[in-house]
Structures are given as structure tokens and as C-alpha cells.
Amino acid sequence: MSSDEPLEIDGSTLEGGGQLLRIAVGLSALLSKPITINNIRAKRNPPGLKFQHAAGLRLVADICSARLEGNTTGSRTITLHPQVAPQASLAYTADPGTAGSIALLLQVSLPCLIFSSSSTSPSSLTLRGGTNASHSPQIDYTQNVFLPFIQKHFGLEPTLQVVKRGYYPRGGGQVHVSIPPVAGPLPSVTLTDRGEIKRVYGKSYVAGLPKSLADAMRTAAIDTLVESGIKENRIKIESLREKPSDAVGSGSGIVLWAETYEGCILGGSALGRKGTDAAHVGREAARELASNLDHGGCVDEYMQDQMIIFLALAQGKSRVKTGPLTLHTRTVIWVVEQLSAAKFRLEEAEGGAVVECDGIGYVPPVPPAPPTHVPGETSIST
Incomplete structure (x- = not known):
């Protein structure tokens, strides 16, 4: 395959959703490698691009001055031809x-x-x-x-x-x-000891709804975390109602995060839903955080796949202890290995895994220097 011929990526591989698309497009732009992605979001109903995916593709194409084909809602195939590496800020x-x-949208554009x-x-x-x-x-x-x-x-x-x-x-x-x-290149990461929990923080919020719902989510989350073994004096969850001027529409939810003495941060969250008791939403978020803490890994199930592209771009060998590997993580690893020279090794055991990566040590290309004027030369405009 010539350097101008797009690498074909099967968008139905493994998880077969939007994250495969985002990682592939981001790496394509960063490494200046043209790609064609077929069967986009084949395992979603409906398949193909949604407005959000199309907006993310336009953003990346803008960043790397790419030629983008097939970027319409519902499309199942796109081709991206980056013209340059990501440009000046x-x-x-x-x-x-x-x-x-x-x-x-941030996920697809940040690496670039x-x-x-x-x-x-x-x-x-x-x-x-x-x-x-x-x-x-x-x-x-x-x-x-x-x-x-x-x-x-x-x-x-x-x-x-x-x-x-x-x-x-x-x-x-x-x-x-x-x-x-x-x-310069990103540093490699060694993160295999989670350490003890130092503090759990959180935000229970509502917009366009009574604040009592936020209070109920907060109380239920605290009770559930205490039941899981976390001391109440280590839990600090804020409860608030957004000002009408600070929000469009109505919604509710809760986001929790635990910080450990070894510098790990793990999260858990839940969104409010019509017809769902607010206390149930608080318990749902707390149970998700407790589950992410129980496996003893250093990252939660969402950070697990989001960190992969950064490990791949870093210089040297990284090792990170996780919980059970998710299908999203396996998908991102597959995509990264298709587009780059990064190599991953997975050490899986009951209840968790260690992800090891030999990164590529990516550095941005040096932009061409502006022309210099040589003394004695005359510049003539035509």
C-alpha cells in the first residue's frame, strides 16, 4: 500500500461503535495517515454517523486541513486524507x-x-x-x-x-x-499500586428541577458508599441546583470520584431519568464507584480505554493495572495497533489485568522555518 492509499478499517470490529471511529480518525490526523472506515457503528441501532460524529469529524478535518469524504448523517463509510500534521495553535x-x-467531541480532537x-x-x-x-x-x-x-x-x-x-x-x-x-514525547506511565482511598468527592446536581432531588441523590450515594466500607468523614459530595441562566433544559445526575494516596483517581456516575427515583440514581453512581474500587486497579472502566491512545503516543514502556478489560479497551488497542507501531501486551487474571505498552515516542513535526533575508539580496515582487 502506498503512503497515499487509505488504510481500510472495519468499523464493525469488536465494540463496533463510535469510539473506534474517534480513535482511528484522531490517529489518522496526528500521524498523517489517510484512512477509510467502513461499516461505521455497525453494532449500533441505527448504524452510521450521527450528528455528533459528523461534527467531530469536521473538527478533526479542520485541525489537520484534511480532505473528508462521506461525512453525512447516516453514512457508513468515510475517508480522511490529512494534508498536514496538526497546525499551529x-x-x-x-x-x-x-x-x-x-x-x-473533546475526545476525538484532544490528541491532535x-x-x-x-x-x-x-x-x-x-x-x-x-x-x-x-x-x-x-x-x-x-x-x-x-x-x-x-x-x-x-x-x-x-x-x-x-x-x-x-x-x-x-x-x-x-x-x-x-x-x-x-x-516532546509524552512520558511513559507505571501505575500498578492503587493505594488507600484518601477522599471521595462528588457533585449531585439538578437543573430546572427541585433541589430536593439533588439532596436525595447525595444522601443515597453517601449511605451506599459507607455500606461499601468507606468512612463517612472521607466523603464530600456537593449538592446544587443550577441557575436557570447557567443551563438549557432540565436534567439531573451525580458524578463521584475517589482519590488515593498513590495518586489514582477513579470515578462513578449516573444520570437522572424520568420515572426513576432520585435515591436510586445516587445508589447507582455509588455502586459503580464501589465496583471500580473493589477490583483494586488504578483506573476505572472509563479511564481504562481513554488512556490507551496516550500510552501509545508516549515514549518507552508503560504499565497500568486495571480492572477486568472492557470491550471498549480491546477495541481501542486494536485500532491503535492498526495505525501505529505501538505494541500492547495484556496480562489478564481473575478480577483484573495489567496493560503494558511500548509507545512510539511521538513528537510533532517541526514546522518549516520562515524564509530568511540574505544581506545584499534584493527582493522583487511581480
Whole structure:
């Protein structure tokens, strides 16, 4: 296959959903490798691109000046031809026009922007859509678990500001992200000792609904965490009602995160649903966090797959202890190995695994130097 011929990726492989698409497109842009993805979201109903996926593809194409084919809602095949590596830091915007997940728009674009060709100025992202959407990380998870994780372990320092909350079905949320670029490769990570729990934090929220629902979620979450063995004096969960000016639509939910003495951060969350008791939602989030703590791994089930691309781009050998490997994680590993020279080894045992990766030590290409004027030469314009 020539360097100009797209690598074909079967979008129905393993998990067969949107994350395969996001990781493949992000790596394609970063490594300047053209790809064609067929059978997009083949294991979802309905299959094909949704507005959110199309918005993420347009964003990545903008970042790397790509030629993008097939990017229409419902499409099951796209081709991306990156023309250049991610460019000097600029301001970018993405808006699916729906309540599609803002967190997933960040997921597809972040790896590209941390390696933009500027070594000084941060890139700016304005992302619109749903801040707290189903089947995706809540923006509070991104803000309090994912971003602190990549800052602590990879030295990355994106900052995120929630300007306005947006809930299903209207969307209308807005988030600003500032992403300073890095000049060299990311460091490898060794994270195999979770350590004892230092503190559990959380946010129980409602918008356009009575605050008593947030209080009920908070109380139920605390009771459930205490039942799981966490001391109550180590639990600090905020309960709040969003101001009408700070949110579009109505919604509710709770996000929890545990910090350990060894620097691990693990989360658990749940969204409120019509007809579902608020206390049940609080217990659901607490049980998810307790489950992520019970396996003794250093990352939760959501960080498990989100960290893979960063391990692949890092320099040297990384080792991270996880809980049982998810299908999402296996899918991301498969995609990364199709598009890069990164190599993964999985040491699986009952109740957990160790993910080992030989990273590629990616560094952004050096932008061409501007032409210099040689003394004595005359410049003639025509």
C-alpha cells in the first residue's frame, strides 16, 4: 500500500461503535495517515454517523486541513486524507446542533491539539451540545477525573470551563477548553499500586428541577458508599441546583470520584431519568464507584480505554493495572495497533489485568522555518 492509499478499517470490529471511529480518525490526523472506515457503528441501532460524529469529524478535518469524504448523517463509510500534521495553535469550534456529547467531541480532537505545531500558544476549543449525556462521559467526569489523570501522569495541562449546561433533548451547552501544546514525547506511565482511598468527592446536581432531588441523590450515594466500607468523614459530595441562566433544559445526575494516596483517581456516575427515583440514581453512581474500587486497579472502566491512545503516543514502556478489560479497551488497542507501531501486551487474571505498552515516542513535526533575508539580496515582487 502506498503512503497515499487509505488504510481500510472495519468499523464493525469488536465494540463496533463510535469510539473506534474517534480513535482511528484522531490517529489518522496526528500521524498523517489517510484512512477509510467502513461499516461505521455497525453494532449500533441505527448504524452510521450521527450528528455528533459528523461534527467531530469536521473538527478533526479542520485541525489537520484534511480532505473528508462521506461525512453525512447516516453514512457508513468515510475517508480522511490529512494534508498536514496538526497546525499551529488556533481557535476551533464544534457544534452538532443536538444534545450530542461535548465530552466525546473533546475526545476525538484532544490528541491532535496537544501536538499542534506551535510550542507556545495554546489551542482554544469552543464545544457545544450536551454536557451531561447518556452513553458518554459526563463533562464533570472529564473535568474531575480524566483531565487530572492526564495532567498528573503525562504532564498535559488542558483547562476546561463549563460556560453553560445543556441537557437532552435540547442540548445548547457550551464548554471552553484551552490546550497548551507539548514539544516532546509524552512520558511513559507505571501505575500498578492503587493505594488507600484518601477522599471521595462528588457533585449531585439538578437543573430546572427541585433541589430536593439533588439532596436525595447525595444522601443515597453517601449511605451506599459507607455500606461499601468507606468512612463517612472521607466523603464530600456537593449538592446544587443550577441557575436557570447557567443551563438549557432540565436534567439531573451525580458524578463521584475517589482519590488515593498513590495518586489514582477513579470515578462513578449516573444520570437522572424520568420515572426513576432520585435515591436510586445516587445508589447507582455509588455502586459503580464501589465496583471500580473493589477490583483494586488504578483506573476505572472509563479511564481504562481513554488512556490507551496516550500510552501509545508516549515514549518507552508503560504499565497500568486495571480492572477486568472492557470491550471498549480491546477495541481501542486494536485500532491503535492498526495505525501505529505501538505494541500492547495484556496480562489478564481473575478480577483484573495489567496493560503494558511500548509507545512510539511521538513528537510533532517541526514546522518549516520562515524564509530568511540574505544581506545584499534584493527582493522583487511581480
